[in-house]
Amino acid sequence: xxxxxxxxxxxxxxxxxxxxxxxxxxxEVENDTxxxxxxxxxxxxxxxxxxxxxxxGSPGVGKSSLVNQLVRQARKTEPEKKIAxxxxxxxxxxxxxxxxxxxxxxxxxxxxxxxxIRSMASRGALGGLALTTGALAQIFDAAGYSSIFIExxxxxxxxxxxxxxxxxxxxxxxxxxGDDVQAIKAGILEIADILVVNKADQPGAESVVRTLKGxxxxxxxSSLRDHFGHHRDENDxxxxxxxxxxxxxxxxxPAVSTRPDGITAVAEAISAHKNYLIQSGVWQKRDxxxxxxxxxxTLQSRLLTDWQAAHGSVSLDDCVEELSQRKSTPQEILxxxxx
Amino acid sequence: xxxxxxxxxxxxxxxxxxxxxxxxxxxEVENDTxxxxxxxxxxxxxxxxxxxxxxxGSPGVGKSSLVNQLVRQARKTEPEKKIAxxxxxxxxxxxxxxxxxxxxxxxxxxxxxxxxIRSMASRGALGGLALTTGALAQIFDAAGYSSIFIExxxxxxxxxxxxxxxxxxxxxxxxxxGDDVQAIKAGILEIADILVVNKADQPGAESVVRTLKGxxxxxxxSSLRDHFGHHRDENDxxxxxxxxxxxxxxxxxPAVSTRPDGITAVAEAISAHKNYLIQSGVWQKRDxxxxxxxxxxTLQSRLLTDWQAAHGSVSLDDCVEELSQRKSTPQEILxxxxx
Numbered sequence: 001x002x003x004x005x006x007x008x009x010x011x012x013x014x015x016x017x018x019x020x021x022x023x024x025x026x027x028e029v030e031n032d033t034x035x036x037x038x039x040x041x042x043x044x045x046x047x048x049x050x051x052x053x054x055x056x057g058s059p060g061v062g063k064s065s066l067v068n069q070l071v072r073q074a075r076k077t078e079p080e081k082k083i084a085x086x087x088x089x090x091x092x093x094x095x096x097x098x099x100x101x102x103x104x105x106x107x108x109x110x111x112x113x114x115x116x117i118r119s120m121a122s123r124g125a126l127g128g129l130a131l132t133t134g135a136l137a138q139i140f141d142a143a144g145y146s147s148i149f150i151e152x153x154x155x156x157x158x159x160x161x162x163x164x165x166x167x168x169x170x171x172x173x174x175x176x177x178g179d180d181v182q183a184i185k186a187g188i189l190e191i192a193d194i195l196v197v198n199k200a201d202q203p204g205a206e207s208v209v210r211t212l213k214g215x216x217x218x219x220x221x222s223s224l225r226d227h228f229g230h231h232r233d234e235n236d237x238x239x240x241x242x243x244x245x246x247x248x249x250x251x252x253x254p255a256v257s258t259r260p261d262g263i264t265a266v267a268e269a270i271s272a273h274k275n276y277l278i279q280s281g282v283w284q285k286r287d288x289x290x291x292x293x294x295x296x297x298t299l300q301s302r303l304l305t306d307w308q309a310a311h312g313s314v315s316l317d318d319c320v321e322e323l324s325q326r327k328s329t330p331q332e333i334l335x336x337x338x339x
Numbered sequence: 340x341x342x343x344x345x346x347x348x349x350x351x352x353x354x355x356x357x358x359x360x361x362x363x364x365x366x367e368v369e370n371d372t373x374x375x376x377x378x379x380x381x382x383x384x385x386x387x388x389x390x391x392x393x394x395x396g397s398p399g400v401g402k403s404s405l406v407n408q409l410v411r412q413a414r415k416t417e418p419e420k421k422i423a424x425x426x427x428x429x430x431x432x433x434x435x436x437x438x439x440x441x442x443x444x445x446x447x448x449x450x451x452x453x454x455x456i457r458s459m460a461s462r463g464a465l466g467g468l469a470l471t472t473g474a475l476a477q478i479f480d481a482a483g484y485s486s487i488f489i490e491x492x493x494x495x496x497x498x499x500x501x502x503x504x505x506x507x508x509x510x511x512x513x514x515x516x517g518d519d520v521q522a523i524k525a526g527i528l529e530i531a532d533i534l535v536v537n538k539a540d541q542p543g544a545e546s547v548v549r550t551l552k553g554x555x556x557x558x559x560x561s562s563l564r565d566h567f568g569h570h571r572d573e574n575d576x577x578x579x580x581x582x583x584x585x586x587x588x589x590x591x592x593p594a595v596s597t598r599p600d601g602i603t604a605v606a607e608a609i610s611a612h613k614n615y616l617i618q619s620g621v622w623q624k625r626d627x628x629x630x631x632x633x634x635x636x637t638l639q640s641r642l643l644t645d646w647q648a649a650h651g652s653v654s655l656d657d658c659v660e661e662l663s664q665r666k667s668t669p670q671e672i673l674x675x676x677x678x
Contacts, residue, residue: 044668291662303642323630329383334637
């Protein structure tokens, strides 16, 4: 593949599993180049098969090593299936960024042609992170990767965004974290399809398992999802509240991710959740919701581009100036712009 | 004020500092009620004066107690100035949520009529968090609060969003946090105008101060902001890269937020940064950028509403169905929708 290859040639190279062309396309799409977007769009008909698994949790719980173990195990039990790992890192140029992260994470899995690991830097992505992550996952999906693990470091908005991408969300917890961390943990509990208590060989692990099980029993899955649904954006149809919600009760599974202990149970829970999604129709529904949200977002930005082309940017700058001097209110300006 | 009060009466009540009406409006705007939006819009001409200060950092570094000390100190030195605190909590119904947070935080400042503390739940806000936080800050601004502290718990996307709202961003750090936490910390370092090393009486604090100072020297302010600017969204004009970037070097200040130690230096740095912003013209520029981003966002969602009204929702659902069956690519669908 040279830089002169046609989009069709590039698409076929990705579809036939050429790693170099895959890597090149991932980079182009991450950098949002027009050529990359063309190939990405052409790959779309080949997507929709991969199982996307989100892994999240507070810093220090051992998410990377858990993913590492899950991938190793899957490669042993089903060697015919390819697996991708997308690590979303909030690292900065200070720490060496994504490249170093790749190398550290790849240590165990490096050299396995059935595994592809990719780090993304989340810094500065400013709302575009979920979009880019989704696009990269789509490329892996088309390229025949059966499972795509998306791992995020941190706790907050980005975790909630993962839910929209992932079919199955694993929230990882561990004993020995401070009180402040507990509060954050509670906030992302409601997005969990599977809970893993990592470092289960350390003091306090049993108590964490008990507490989490108690929380799951207390807040039934249905009331949680309802709650979640009520806060969604108006234009965000990802959670439509129509999903059958009470059928799946998130299991709480102890694990020691530096050893294979407990990994089999986690892998089984991932499979069980996938089966549940497909049998209940939630898989298809989420796919449709995700596609709808995507098309709405693209449509919206396209409508703005067209509006700007028709109205010119001069009047918009004048409006901003008026606002800046507090001479008009935003609603007054909006009425003027839409007139 | 009764529920029959006119928008004008309600606006005047907020402008004249009526706490009850202020609280009522905050709730309405948080719940996005039409009546609340009308009053919010009417208040706009009275905004633009408050200094918005974002406080962020990893869990457990003591952000709340730092804010507490800063507010107490400011109330002593400038008692004529009112201060608001907006705490953005990723807590969930599991932990008792925002109400409990209010009470815990208010302990010290409760009963001071010059202080208003408000907690927001970030769970489920799904991208709308920054919008709502900005609206609440605007209400405090119009109501004559000179300083508005916005405190977020967590690390990730939401911290980056704060930068867009805050004039001055304080990143809080502390000794004794794990390696994983250090990585996250590095990610948000680049948004810091002021760095505070809290728990400065604990072992390792001096080393944290040294490390942070080294990082600040290494990556000059200018290269950091350039880097940041290159990753912004296309439609996000908040960071336009035109700001004078090398004039302000973020100070690294030790503090012990459970006592007033070091608080004076932090308060002085906040003032100094405000003066820098005003004298360099960055204050006005950021205000304009923020207003422009806001009007673009509103315009965009309005254009979509109008488009949907004109085209009906039936065709959109058909398009989603076609996508769902992988019969067309997103670009093909978009061309069809825009035809």
